[in-house]
Amino acid sequence: MITVKNLKVNVGEFLLRQINLDIKPDEYFIILGPTGAGKTVLLEAIAGLYPVLEGKIWIDGREITRLNPEKRGIGIVYQDQALFPHLSVEENIAFGLKLRKCPKDEIKAKVSAMAETVGISHLVKRSPVTLSGGENQKVALARALVTEPRVLLLDEPLSALDPETKERMQGELREVHRRVKVTIIHVTHDFEEAIALGHRVAVLNDGCIAQVGTPEEFLRRPSSEFVARFAMSRNIFSGRIVGIEDGCALIDLGGAKLMATTESKGEVRLSLRPEDILISLEPLRSTARNCFQGVVSDIADRGSVVYISVTLPLDFYPTKSTISRESLDFICLITRQALDDLQLRKGTRVWITFKASAIHVF
Amino acid sequence: MTKMRVWRKPDTMSIVFIVLGALILLFIFVPPLKTIFSSSPGTLWNTLLEEDVYSSILLTISAALIATLIGLFLGVPLAYLLARHQFHGKRFLEAIIDVPIVIPHSAAGVALLFVFGSNFLCGKVFHSIGLGFFGAFAGVVIAMIFVSVPFLIDSAKEGFKAVDVRLEKVARTLGASPWRSFFRVSLPLARRSIFSGSVLMWARGLSEFGAIVIIAYSASFLGGRASVLPILLADRFDLGLDYTRPVAALAILISLVAFIVLRSIAYRGEKA
Numbered sequence: 001m002i003t004v005k006n007l008k009v010n011v012g013e014f015l016l017r018q019i020n021l022d023i024k025p026d027e028y029f030i031i032l033g034p035t036g037a038g039k040t041v042l043l044e045a046i047a048g049l050y051p052v053l054e055g056k057i058w059i060d061g062r063e064i065t066r067l068n069p070e071k072r073g074i075g076i077v078y079q080d081q082a083l084f085p086h087l088s089v090e091e092n093i094a095f096g097l098k099l100r101k102c103p104k105d106e107i108k109a110k111v112s113a114m115a116e117t118v119g120i121s122h123l124v125k126r127s128p129v130t131l132s133g134g135e136n137q138k139v140a141l142a143r144a145l146v147t148e149p150r151v152l153l154l155d156e157p158l159s160a161l162d163p164e165t166k167e168r169m170q171g172e173l174r175e176v177h178r179r180v181k182v183t184i185i186h187v188t189h190d191f192e193e194a195i196a197l198g199h200r201v202a203v204l205n206d207g208c209i210a211q212v213g214t215p216e217e218f219l220r221r222p223s224s225e226f227v228a229r230f231a232m233s234r235n236i237f238s239g240r241i242v243g244i245e246d247g248c249a250l251i252d253l254g255g256a257k258l259m260a261t262t263e264s265k266g267e268v269r270l271s272l273r274p275e276d277i278l279i280s281l282e283p284l285r286s287t288a289r290n291c292f293q294g295v296v297s298d299i300a301d302r303g304s305v306v307y308i309s310v311t312l313p314l315d316f317y318p319t320k321s322t323i324s325r326e327s328l329d330f331i332c333l334i335t336r337q338a339l340d341d342l343q344l345r346k347g348t349r350v351w352i353t354f355k356a357s358a359i360h361v362f
Numbered sequence: 363m364t365k366m367r368v369w370r371k372p373d374t375m376s377i378v379f380i381v382l383g384a385l386i387l388l389f390i391f392v393p394p395l396k397t398i399f400s401s402s403p404g405t406l407w408n409t410l411l412e413e414d415v416y417s418s419i420l421l422t423i424s425a426a427l428i429a430t431l432i433g434l435f436l437g438v439p440l441a442y443l444l445a446r447h448q449f450h451g452k453r454f455l456e457a458i459i460d461v462p463i464v465i466p467h468s469a470a471g472v473a474l475l476f477v478f479g480s481n482f483l484c485g486k487v488f489h490s491i492g493l494g495f496f497g498a499f500a501g502v503v504i505a506m507i508f509v510s511v512p513f514l515i516d517s518a519k520e521g522f523k524a525v526d527v528r529l530e531k532v533a534r535t536l537g538a539s540p541w542r543s544f545f546r547v548s549l550p551l552a553r554r555s556i557f558s559g560s561v562l563m564w565a566r567g568l569s570e571f572g573a574i575v576i577i578a579y580s581a582s583f584l585g586g587r588a589s590v591l592p593i594l595l596a597d598r599f600d601l602g603l604d605y606t607r608p609v610a611a612l613a614i615l616i617s618l619v620a621f622i623v624l625r626s627i628a629y630r631g632e633k634a
Contacts, residue, residue, distance in 0.1 A: 047535055048534075049531045049534060049535070068534075068539075069534040070534050070535070070536075070539055074535055075536070078528050082526060082529050082531075084529060084547060084551075085551065086550050095536050095546075096536035096537050099536060099537040099542060100537055143536070144535070144536070147536055147537060149535075
């Protein structure tokens with residue numbers, strides 16, 4: 001278990017401040033943030049490798065804020081692995097054990113057991129310089145885990161890998177975490193990676209933590225527009241709540257009027273995930289409260305999935321009481337199969353349908 | 363591994379550059395070679411057996427070696443600090459390190475006497491423990507350190523800079539104290555730069571004349587007196603070129619052999 005309270009760190013151009021984290025034992029915790037948000041610095045501060053201006057850090061109830069890094073029981077794996085180039089794979093893994101003055105046969109046993117766990121038994125005699133990125137990443141993991149740290153810090157461990165290796169390594173990380181009981185803090189800028197691996201995710205923005213929650217909460221209830229954008233919620237609108245109908249708020253977007261389940265009033269910002277919108281050629285008969293007609297204005301092919309932009313008509317005479325906007329586009333996610341079935345083209349008239357509960361008001 | 367190269371007609375620029383390069387190579391290469399071969403092996407052997415020659419060779423090599431060891435002990439920590447830390451006045455400090463390279467070496471000799479002469483500050487302290495510098499072995503050593511240690515410090519600094527600082531950070535998280543991380547990670551990884559810097563320092567020490575001629579024109583050595591090789595050469599030159607040539611040939615030979623041996627040690631096991 002690791003607790004961080006009111007941590008303040010000078011990153012250089014800006015400050016990380018008011019960093020509060022409460023990470024449970026054996027949790028896989030993700031810190032998500034854009035490049036340059038100070039993620040690496042935050043990890044190094046936790047590891048004792050970077051000076052802390054204010055605040056405190058505890059591991060398992062013991063305060064470690066001023067403790068030397070070698071006494072914290074924290075392992076770290078960097079993006080480019082930082083393996084010792086003058087040592088073999090075996091010697092890299094044994095490094096921490098040798099420092100602990102373990103007996104030789106114990107070191108040998110632990111190293112080969114750990115090599116087995118991460119699946120690099122056949123590589124132990126090699127030099128890290130001759131290995132691939134994925135293999136090196138496993139060596140770095142083994143080197144950190146063999147000393148049985150209480151907390152393992154992963155600094156963008158998958159970012160330098162090609163997409164296929166990356167996906168495989170995600171699986172391996174999950175597997176290793178299942179086998180080795182350790183609290184993991186993993187920083188990344190990749191939202192999908194965060195969702196795939198994290199029990200919980202913290203989003204770092206502008207030097208502060210913007211939101212902490214489960215992946216599900218990030219998808220459904222982003223706390224701010226920044227988080228919503230980061231979570232690839234492509235539909236973010238401003239609107240005004242103009243009334244209540246059947247227990248739902250009626251939100252005027254300056255074109256369509258949406259039904260949403262919210263307690264908010266007045267001017268609002270809202271988000272709607274592309275995969276929550278259904279596209280059809282005829283109006284759908286369903287319990288979903290929002291159904292509008294529009295025109296396909298763009299088709300962005302992403303391989304197995306396709307993003308469709310649907311433009312809705314604007315209010316012809318916007319009055320002072322309505323939101324004025326240039327255009328009202330909804331981005332919808334469909335499969336390639338659906339694209340073929342519906343035979344969508346630019347200019348096709350379609351209906352979009354979504355539930356009132358799919359709309360998240362900030 | 364040999365690679366087949368396709369022959370391509372070189373362009374005019376390459377030809378001009380090759381000719382210019384060949385000229386400077388000949389200029390570097392021919393005079394030492396001609397000096398070595400101008401004396402017969404017999405003459406060289408007999409010269410080597412002359413007492414003032416062999417004691418001079420021993421003095422020069424051993425003093426340069428001790429100078430280099432002291433340079434390593436005091437210079438490598440500084441090189442590490444300079445490679446790892448940013449602070450105000452760092453550039454100034456780096457400029458100070460290179461001062462011995464830019465000032466005339468005989469002036470450096472005078473300057474050293476000002477501090478290490480028996481009438482002065484440091485000299486008095488050392489004198490009280492029986493260590494004199496003027497006309498002494500220790501004088502040769504400090505003159506060599508002064509003029510040659512910048513080469514070692516600069517080279518070691520570059521070596522440490524090339525070591526990824528995160529390797530040290532990882533070592534710390536794995537349980538290494540700062541000392542251990544230095545001796546197990548930083549030092550082994552920078553060893554090649556430090557070694558080649560040492561070779562450079564040693565070679566520079568061997569050839570020092572200006573500073574040594576002021577402090578220790580001749581030094582008490584092995585129960586007698588001896589001068590370092592460059593000074594011996596200058597002395598011999600006063601007697602005539604014929605006396606000088608074999609000594610010069612020996613000096614060149616010894617330096618070259620040492621240089622080749624050390625280089626091959628430094629690059630041992632390294633892939634081209």
